[in-house]
Amino acid sequence: MTPGQIYSRLYRAYGPQHWWPGDTPFEIMVGAILTQNTAWPNVERAISNLRANNALAPQRIAAVHVRRLATWLKPSGYFNIKAKRLKSFCRWLMAAGCVHALGKLDTPLLRHQLLAVHGIGPETADDILLYAFSRPVFVIDAYTRRVFERLGMIAGNEGYETLRHWFESGLAKERDKVRVFNEYHALIVRHGKDYCKVRPRCAQCCLRTVCLSAQV
DNA sequence: AACCAGGAGACAT
DNA sequence: ATGTCTCATGGT
Numbered sequence: 001m002t003p004g005q006i007y008s009r010l011y012r013a014y015g016p017q018h019w020w021p022g023d024t025p026f027e028i029m030v031g032a033i034l035t036q037n038t039a040w041p042n043v044e045r046a047i048s049n050l051r052a053n054n055a056l057a058p059q060r061i062a063a064v065h066v067r068r069l070a071t072w073l074k075p076s077g078y079f080n081i082k083a084k085r086l087k088s089f090c091r092w093l094m095a096a097g098c099v100h101a102l103g104k105l106d107t108p109l110l111r112h113q114l115l116a117v118h119g120i121g122p123e124t125a126d127d128i129l130l131y132a133f134s135r136p137v138f139v140i141d142a143y144t145r146r147v148f149e150r151l152g153m154i155a156g157n158e159g160y161e162t163l164r165h166w167f168e169s170g171l172a173k174e175r176d177k178v179r180v181f182n183e184y185h186a187l188i189v190r191h192g193k194d195y196c197k198v199r200p201r202c203a204q205c206c207l208r209t210v211c212l213s214a215q216v
Numbered sequence: 217a218a219c220c221a222g223g224a225g226a227c228a229t
Numbered sequence: 230a231t232g233t234c235t236c237a238t239g240g241t
Contacts, residue, residue, distance in 0.1 A: 020222095036223040042239060043222090077238040081224085121224045141222055189222050198220070 001210055003171055006151065007180070010187040013206035017186035020131035022047075025099050027056060032127035033085050033119060034076045045075035058090040085119025092117045099132075107135045122160045130185070136177035138167040139185040143192030150196060151207065152214025 021040070022028040027047065034043040049072035050056045055064060070083040092113075096102050102110060107129065114125040122140070129135040140163045149156035154163065172180040195205040202208050 032222085035221090037221060037236090038223085038238080039221045039240070045239090075238060077221090078223095078236050079238080081236055085224085119224070123223065127222080139222085143222070185222085192222085 001151070001153070003148075003153070003167060006148075006153075006207065006210070007171075007184050007187070009206050009210075010191055011183065014187055014190050016183060017190055019182060019186035020127070022131075025132040026058065026093075028132040029089070029093075029128050030056070030086065032124050032131070033089060034073065034082055036078070036082070036124060038077050042076045046073045046079075049073070049075070058093045061086050062090040062094055081119070088118040089120065103133060107137065110135070111137070122164075126164070130178070130181055134178050136168070136174075136181060138164050138171070138181045140164050140167070141185075141189070143188050143196065144185070146198075147188055147192055147196045147207075150200070150211050150214065152211075 020028045020031065021044075022031050030050070031043055031047060034046050047056070050061075053072060055061055055069070055072065061069065066080075066083045066087060069086065070079040073079040073082050073086070076082060093099070093102075096113075102113075105113065110133065111125055111129055114120050114128060115122070120128070126137045126139040129137045130139055140160055144163070144167075145154070145156050148154045154166070158166075167184075168177075168181075171177070171184070191205075191207070195201050196207075202211065205211070
């Protein structure tokens with residue numbers, strides 16, 4: 001069983017996921033930071049608060065006081081930390097000029113720049129690269145590790161970069177990578193939420209037979 | 217009523 | 230390099 005075949009099964013089972021939820025690249029980037037170890041519905045509440053206060057723009061977030069920003073972020077949890085992270089991200093964005101200016105950087109450089117921002121780690125950087133900048137990077141998250149560990153295809157404790165390169169290599173033709181990586185990560189999360197949780201619910205899972213044959 | 221969620225940074229070893 | 234602690238709200 002290859003990662004490509006798993007993708008086919010997931011896509012057949014769930015269909016297109018239409019990721020990332022968000023109207024603009026900037027909103028997608030904000031969501032990527034706010035969803036760190038946090039359920040998405042809580043992030044939507046926080047984003048609604050930002051929009052209601054006309055604060056869904058880098059200049060506004062950079063200008064507003066952290067204490068006030070934190071009150072808007074409250075529903076998404078870790079609000080004090082995330083207020084700082086959003087501000088440092090927006091400062092970086094403004095220093096670079098704008099989203100369009102950053103779009104001219106090549107992917108390795110842009111990734112390096114993102115990782116240098118306080119509060120942006122490997123997964124958040126790759127969320128932003130893939131879903132806001134349409135770059136061919138594969139996002140590795142807790143669900144990715146869990147699902148593929150249970151499938152017996154990885155050990156689960158590999159380093160982030162090891163797994164990222166493993167998924168990125170040979171999964172799709174060059175011009176299809178962005179579309180496939182986009183859909184694949186969304187499908188993994190969808191599948192993870194429905195069935196492959198900490199306490200799995202394998203009864204109706206579309207990968208159940210694959211998992212069972214891996215249990216040896 | 218614990219348990220968990222679309223992680224990352226600080227700090228110790 | 231690798232492991233542990235902290236951060237916090239809301240749904241199940």
